[in-house]
Amino acid sequence: MTSRRKFIRRSSFGLLGAPLLPGLFQGNQEFRKLLDDPGQDPFEILRDELLLEPGLIYMNTATLGPTPKSIVDGVLDLTGKLEKNPAVMNWGELGKEMENTRDIIAQSVGCQKDEVLLTRNTTEGLSLVISQIDLKQGDEILTTNHEHGGGYLGPEYMVKHRGAIMKKMKLPLPVTSKQEILDLVEENLTDRTKVVLLSHVSTVDGLKMPLGEISQLTRPKGIFLLADGAQAPGQVEVNVKELGVDAYATSGHKWLLGPKETGYLYIRREKQSMFNPIFTHSGFQAYSASSGTRNAANIIGLGETIKMHDAIGFDRIGRRCLRLKGYCQDKLGDIRELKVISPTSDDLSCGIVSVDLLDKKNGEVATELKNRGIIVKLLPNYNALRFSCHIFNNEGDIDTLCENLDEILNS
Numbered sequence: 173m174t175s176r177r178k179f180i181r182r183s184s185f186g187l188l189g190a191p192l193l194p195g196l197f198q199g200n201q202e203f204r205k206l207l208d209d210p211g212q213d214p215f216e217i218l219r220d221e222l223l224l225e226p227g228l229i230y231m232n233t234a235t236l237g238p239t240p241k242s243i244v245d246g247v248l249d250l251t252g253k254l255e256k257n258p259a260v261m262n263w264g265e266l267g268k269e270m271e272n273t274r275d276i277i278a279q280s281v282g283c284q285k286d287e288v289l290l291t292r293n294t295t296e297g298l299s300l301v302i303s304q305i306d307l308k309q310g311d312e313i314l315t316t317n318h319e320h321g322g323g324y325l326g327p328e329y330m331v332k333h334r335g336a337i338m339k340k341m342k343l344p345l346p347v348t349s350k351q352e353i354l355d356l357v358e359e360n361l362t363d364r365t366k367v368v369l370l371s372h373v374s375t376v377d378g379l380k381m382p383l384g385e386i387s388q389l390t391r392p393k394g395i396f397l398l399a400d401g402a403q404a405p406g407q408v409e410v411n412v413k414e415l416g417v418d419a420y421a422t423s424g425h426k427w428l429l430g431p432k433e434t435g436y437l438y439i440r441r442e443k444q445s446m447f448n449p450i451f452t453h454s455g456f457q458a459y460s461a462s463s464g465t466r467n468a469a470n471i472i473g474l475g476e477t478i479k480m481h482d483a484i485g486f487d488r489i490g491r492r493c494l495r496l497k498g499y500c501q502d503k504l505g506d507i508r509e510l511k512v513i514s515p516t517s518d519d520l521s522c523g524i525v526s527v528d529l530l531d532k533k534n535g536e537v538a539t540e541l542k543n544r545g546i547i548v549k550l551l552p553n554y555n556a557l558r559f560s561c562h563i564f565n566n567e568g569d570i571d572t573l574c575e576n577l578d579e580i581l582n583s
């Protein structure tokens with residue numbers, strides 16, 4: 173497979189990896205120079221760029237990522253420029269660059285600009301898509317028992333207002349093979365299945381869903397494959413064409429480390445005729461009469477963070493997250509009072525590792541960790557905790573997490 177990095181380098185677009193309009197996005201220049209220096213460790217540079225409280229060990233990017241200082245400064249700087257002459261800037265220089273962000277996104281996930289719509293977050297993207305599918309009484313939406321609340325929202329709405337049926341496949345914990353999932357999907361598809369909604373990366377255990385293989389089951393049957401990508405871009409390489417999805421919704425403010433309230437939605441061109449919400453009545457442009465006014469500075473900041481990932485290397489990021497997750501999993505394996513519930517094989521894994529606590533309550537343990545300056549996520553439907561290993565984390569963070577966890581679980 174041609175790596176996306178090569179694809180980007182060869183493309184005529186050629187903006188990814190280069191500073192965006194030097195002079196416009198000021199905050200990014202020094203940081204980018206360091207990132208581009210082969211003598212530097214990009215992960216340490218990024219770590220130094222974060223605004224996290226000194227000493228804080230942040231292992232909850234899957235909930236909300238920390239945005240690097242240079243991006244925050246760039247966004248603030250753009251906001252300052254906007255405020256000097258709001259209407260002229262917003263529909264002039266900044267407006268043009270905001271529109272360009274769709275191009276940057278398209279290049280980063282292997283699709284065309286006209287297949288990309290800017291949203292505020294994953295939840296909005298998923299809801300926009302599902303509300304446009306012509307579901308009738310008894311039509312089925314196949315999903316899993318491990319989706320996020322934002323993923324269930326659309327199906328629940330369709331159950332209530334259209335009489336659709338939501339079927340939740342029960343996923344094993346941990347999943348041990350791709351085939352296990354493919355069999356489950358195949359067994360649960362029926363003549364009434366109209367939509368399959370799956371997380372690309374699970375919010376519960378970090379399972380990386382084999383969407384490409386699943387699309388080979390759904391597409392021949394004309395079933396709409398909708399991916400919840402909240403947990404993937406920024407830690408996992410994404411190529412929406414290779415995944416074979418009909419739509420893919422994600423957020424910029426998690427693993428991409430982008431400004432808050434940013435996101436995007438991919439809709440495969442062939443499926444766009446069925447997609448006609450009022451929101452895109454005037455088109456998919458960043459600003460249109462139907463989208464209304466946008467926060468240009470934040471959206472441009474999202475484009476910059478995607479370019480930052482490209483400068484480090486999407487494949488390199490994926491490998492680093494996987495390596496840290498493996499390290500974390502091994503260390504956790506030495507603690508007897510818990511059980512790792514994330515998949516262990518690399519093809520099903522990413523930077524997320526979750527554990528089931530065998531004795532102590534997850535809420536109490538998460539609070540005690542927080543009191544000690546370690547931020548993790550408690551999983552509400554299980555007595556479990558989730559740890560996010562992003563590229564800015566390191567082995568030292570994981571050692572400290574595991575030492576403290578061991579101590580708390582044994583106290």
Ligand SMILES: Cc1ncc(COP(=O)(O)O)c(C=O)c1O
Pocket residue numbers: 234235293294295296319320322323371373374375400402403423
């Ligand atoms: C799988 C998944 N989907 C959707 C969401 C919701 O994301 P947002 O709040 O950015 O819409 C999350 C948030 O954690 C998630 O993990």
